[in-house]
Amino acid sequence: HAKNTGRNNYCLFEPGMDAFLEKRKLLETDLGLALERDEFELHFQPRVSVEQSRIVSYEALVRWRHPERGLVSPADFIPIAEQGGKIVAIGDWVLRTACLAAQNEFGAARVSVNVSPVQFRQKSFVESVAAILEETGLAPGRLEIEITEGVLIDDDNRAGLILKQLKQLGITIALDDFGTGYSSLGYLSRFPFDTIKIDRSFVRELTSSENARAIINTIVGLGCGLRMKVVAEGVETVEEAAILAMSGCNELQGFLLGRPLPIGEMSADADQEVASIIAQARDMQPEM
Ligand code: C2E
Ligand code: MG
Ligand code: MG
Ligand code: MG
Numbered sequence: 181h182a183k184n185t186g187r188n189n190y191c192l193f194e195p196g197m198d199a200f201l202e203k204r205k206l207l208e209t210d211l212g213l214a215l216e217r218d219e220f221e222l223h224f225q226p227r228v229s230v231e232q233s234r235i236v237s238y239e240a241l242v243r244w245r246h247p248e249r250g251l252v253s254p255a256d257f258i259p260i261a262e263q264g265g266k267i268v269a270i271g272d273w274v275l276r277t278a279c280l281a282a283q284n285e286f287g288a289a290r291v292s293v294n295v296s297p298v299q300f301r302q303k304s305f306v307e308s309v310a311a312i313l314e315e316t317g318l319a320p321g322r323l324e325i326e327i328t329e330g331v332l333i334d335d336d337n338r339a340g341l342i343l344k345q346l347k348q349l350g351i352t353i354a355l356d357d358f359g360t361g362y363s364s365l366g367y368l369s370r371f372p373f374d375t376i377k378i379d380r381s382f383v384r385e386l387t388s389s390e391n392a393r394a395i396i397n398t399i400v401g402l403g404c405g406l407r408m409k410v411v412a413e414g415v416e417t418v419e420e421a422a423i424l425a426m427s428g429c430n431e432l433q434g435f436l437l438g439r440p441l442p443i444g445e446m447s448a449d450a451d452q453e454v455a456s457i458i459a460q461a462r463d464m465q466p467e468m
Contacts, residue, residue, distance in 0.1 A: 384416075
């Protein structure tokens with residue numbers, strides 16, 4: 181079969197390619213009907229304050245319950261939804277459903293919602309956020325929007341303007357997956373982020389790599405200096421939590437503290453459970 185021999189010589193007949201495109205086409209067709217068929221669900225994952233030892237927020241993570249394929253992960257369908265433009269309607273649904281959940285189920289805890297660059301660049305984006313806040317009655321201060329660097333890359337001005345308008349609504353903004361991609365430090369000083377979310381790839385290496393620990397300490401210091409909250413994603417072990425707590429990281433998120441779950445499956449004692457995990461992490465002397 182064709183080999184990739186040079187930069188202009190694309191590998192058109194890679195085995196598996198047909199199947200890949202075929203699957204993608206099928207998903208794309210089904211995706212067009214998924215909203216009206218009510219096939220999306222939101223799962224929520226807690227964010228835990230180290231200082232307060234309790235859940236202070238939940239991140240909304242969308243899933244697609246496909247009638248034949250079962251639960252499809254956002255990594256598999258968000259890119260397809262972005263290309264066909266369906267992400268705008270899906271994103272609206274996510275935002276509305278997440279705000280309703282926060283308003284009705286989360287007590288005082290906040291909610292954070294991922295927003296795709298395609299959705300963010302829609303002319304109507306700020307208006308639709310305002311309308312959804314109005315419609316659901318959620319206090320704007322309880323909503324955080326998570327964006328990735330992809331939103332900031334090609335134009336500096338428009339993205340900055342939208343962020344400013346969003347902040348004027350009273351919501352907060354998080355920079356997601358920080359440390360991956362280009363991670364220009366310029367972004368941090370130019371744009372009004374409230375929160376930095378350290379990417380899971382650093383957290384995963386915390387216990388084995390001194391470099392990863394140095395990077396985390398630096399991001400925490402940076403966040404502190406810029407008055408931004410620092411959240412670690414993907415915390416899976418007590419030892420990681422211990423290192424992060426020691427570094428001064430403000431909030432922890434990850435399977436250790438709680439997996440993403442639909443509201444009906446959340447534990448009623450979640451706050452006590454996370455308090456005991458944070459206490460364990462605090463007592464631990466991480467080996468470094
Ligand atoms: P993200 O926003 O960085 O979300 C964190 C991802 O890490 C989630 O994957 C979550 O389930 C996973 N995760 C959390 N804790 C742990 C852990 O301790 N270990 C490991 N291995 N993974 C952990 P998920 O739900 O599959 O979402 C993947 C990505 O899809 C998200 O990354 C986000 O970029 C995107 N996404 C999810 N929901 C939405 C949405 O409603 N709209 C948009 N535009 N994107 C979404
Ligand atoms: Mg996120
Ligand atoms: Mg992330
Ligand atoms: Mg991510």
